[in-house]
Amino acid sequence: MNQTSKSLILAEKPSVAREIAKVLGLRGRGQGYLEDNRYVITWAVGHLVNIAEPGDQNPDWGKQWSLQQLPMIPERFTLTVLDQTRDQFAIVKSLMARDDITDIINATDAGREGELIFRRIYLTAGCTKPIKRLWANDMTEAGLKKALANLVPGEDKRNLGLAAFARAEADWLVGMNFSRLFTVKTGGLVTVGRVQSPVLKLLVDRRKAIENFKPQNYWTIEGMFGQEDEPFKGVWFAPPKRKDNKLWEEDHAKELAKQCTDKQGMVESVSSTRGRQRPPLPFDLTTLQREANTRFGLSAKRVLEIAQELYESKKILTYPRTDSRYLTTEVYNEILDHLRAIYPHFQEISTLAAERIKAATKKFACVNDKKVSDHHAIIPTKKPAVREQLSPDQWNIYEMVCRRTMAAFLPDCTFLTSQVWILVETEPFKATGKIFKDRGWFVAEPWRTAKDNPLPGVAKGDPIKVREVGPVKHTTKPPAHFTDASLLGAMETAGKLVDNEELQEALKERGLGTPATRAQIIETLISRNYVTKQGKKLMATDKGCHVVETVEASLPDLVSPELTGSWEQELKTMEHGNITYPQFMGRIKNMVRQGVENLRNRKFATTPATLPPGKTSLGKCPKCGGDVVENSKAYGCINWREANGGCRFTIWKNMFGGKINKTQVKELLTKEITSNALKLETRDGKKYEARLILQQGRVKVDMQTNNRSATAKVRQQVAAQADEPGDAKPSP
Template identity: 40%
Template structure:
């Protein structure tokens, strides 16, 4: 009986697939049923190398031997994972395996891992693609009912190969050129260059130079305390003729750069009456977009102090291990236009959780409707925004729970109406010198209610 071989990117994902499909017998490093064989890579199993006949040894790293642009690249097994590569090669070559299913992570890197394995083995067996947005058992089973033809993701694999080879070319040629330059006066001074490493280092160096060149400069501000019939308020002096100058980035309308001028205004206004003009305008603040990985990392850092690496690790665990978040390595902040029903199902699954009050309010108010700011196919690349799945989280540790809460609240808040405020600007002129006082009063919390904000009673304002 013919079977399909499913190759995942990690052993844990292979085990999840086997559990979701059911009926498997476990063997050493793979699972087998009547219909499928499931195994996995352990990340990258192969690495690019230059063909031996084009290699230039270290002692000959000179400008005369540059650039190094081989007509093609070879692949070498990575030593520590060579046993896993041999197992996959053996499984791919089995006579009862007719079809291969690429179940590596649904992204460019997953395509590269699978493509290199196929290239190494040299098989021509047909390939299907399992493309998952979440790791819940239902999502896995649903994914197998709608496998993609490999042709649908070939361009992604080609982009991955192009990126991999360009990394190699930039790294090798740049490193050898800089090493040759720095070794001209003798010795061997290896100087590494990388497509990402070098520009990142340049940004850091440029920033460090700005810090070193920065010279503190004193400035003065004038704050006034005013008494009115309804109480005391404060205001800050500002230059109402101020024009922003890109060349003077530190200049602001409330800053005075000469102490004498500040003292003169202070003396002029001290103890004098003021004339007040006031303007109130309504304003609205809409909820920020759903999270992609970068915005999630930024918020997790500002709120919890998590590093970008920590946030990625937590999001990956919430996706793979706990299965409560969708795929985290995304650059999209929108959802597919046909995802409205799935969103409603997810909201229903939140009804009996701590988020139930807001989930019920969204559903009862009919706020899940077509909206290009939320549901927009044009804003989606390989994956959509990070949102919770329909599974309820259990056994999350403290920091995992914090990140899950961040994503789930944003998911709920995006469907709420805008928060409404009344913004009041009061200008108090004393001896024709303006002092500004600004106030912002919440009229309707809108989406900010999800984050615990509410309208204060009048006696608390």
């Protein structure tokens, strides 16, 4: 290799650049970069380049928002260097252009967004040098060394880069066009987002379901049975199917309970079944966020921040922005090293897991190469953690990840459930019990309740004492408000209610947003005041409801979780090369074009304008009831804007060859006729006098009071002229 040729490494932020420099033993320092005789390392500060504002794509789009500008679909998207990082961009650009730099190593965050950060800079800098990709699963020294020794050809991540561009451009097209369209049409700022709007709809639907919910009382009948020292509970079920135990009438419940009181029961049947609960899979980002929100009340955003700190600066967790809950065979082969690192904190459990791994004859369910695309599940790295150096929140997250990782290698939890049916006369009561055989992986997550609830040993035909029986009142409950945890779950399944882990896996590809972006979407909805947070509860505001109602009434696709989920799947498919960038963008552009055309002439629900400051009302508009005010050339209705109903009621100051003053306008608006005749003139200059009248929203000359000397011709001309104002454009 040429003595003077060097590789330029571009990291996503300065701290990461320093870590890489440390691993490479590189000390030389320049302005905005580090250098030795083999490498130059520089950094971005997040995004340095972004898609330009509409006005920079096309000067016409920079003017006041209007329907004529839409759809805004740039031929090619113009990128722009962000002002606050202009200096660093200039440094990166000049380094890329240096003669001794022969190739560029992309060391941004190993995901879609990181790829976008790099490729935008590379493109804007006009660089054409070969790209290599640093793809690290963790930030430990060993992890970085390994990644540096196994650089991936840039071409391998080209599809990821294209999907990143497509995601950003699709968001721009949908957001810019429809926010502008709905804002112009409704007269109030309406912000629409490709992912944000369907998520908001989930919240609005939930709020409505809660508000429309009518609680209902119902009763169950519960009894205590058996010996005094070993009583057990039984619940009545409606014969003959014995599926339902609700009674909707109190009298009926009381009656039934009374029938069973002081009677002798009899065991009808006894059965027991073995059950097992397999260990859960390790965490991906979304499941980690959900569980941490449920257990510690941390927001999705906060959990991502903490996980990022533990990955990036503490280096004790692997890459957090992952959507996989599986490990590769490669990682599995070294898993004992990971367990060794956490041994000091979890001696017994990690030993248990290690023994199971050493003794394993086949792979565990959590090891599956096919289910890992870019990054494996979040697990502890091989670097030991020092608890004193972690904040309580950091420790909580770290501990959750460690315990879950160990749980994945522990045995199933096994138990025996038993069921006893008791007949009191002909009324059936069911008692259920559960006894744990082996708590298995529950030892790793001890907050899971695993209490034994045994039933006394009874046999078919045994007489059973009925100790007491009575109706118990219940009330049906509305659906719960969303929390970060439940909303993340709903986003992952695009609003479908799924509690089965496998089904959830299957729906993942069609979720709303990606694991890396979901927390930010929730925060954006809160910052726009579309959603409010009270404790853990997330609730749509009136403003949020209004936005969803407006958009849904005219373009339901835009708030449809299913449709957005399918876009998301296409982006994922694109990363794998099965759908091209032009195909995807073509579909998005069509949707925008059609949406705009469909809505361009649609009437929207309008809100009446309020009296502009400094203006006084001369009376009420006969067409819409709005205030009529004086403008420079005419008196007009304040609801003239499209968003306020587009009312065109106007009385011109110069009309019928005469002048109309405010007093006359007031008279017209209240009495529909002027009290005195005005001096008027026909088009060909013939003078006459007449009162004006207001008829069907138009000002006309009153023929009855028309000066008798006027000729029939004048009458005709006046009648023809009277149609003018209504057809004329209002002058705002």
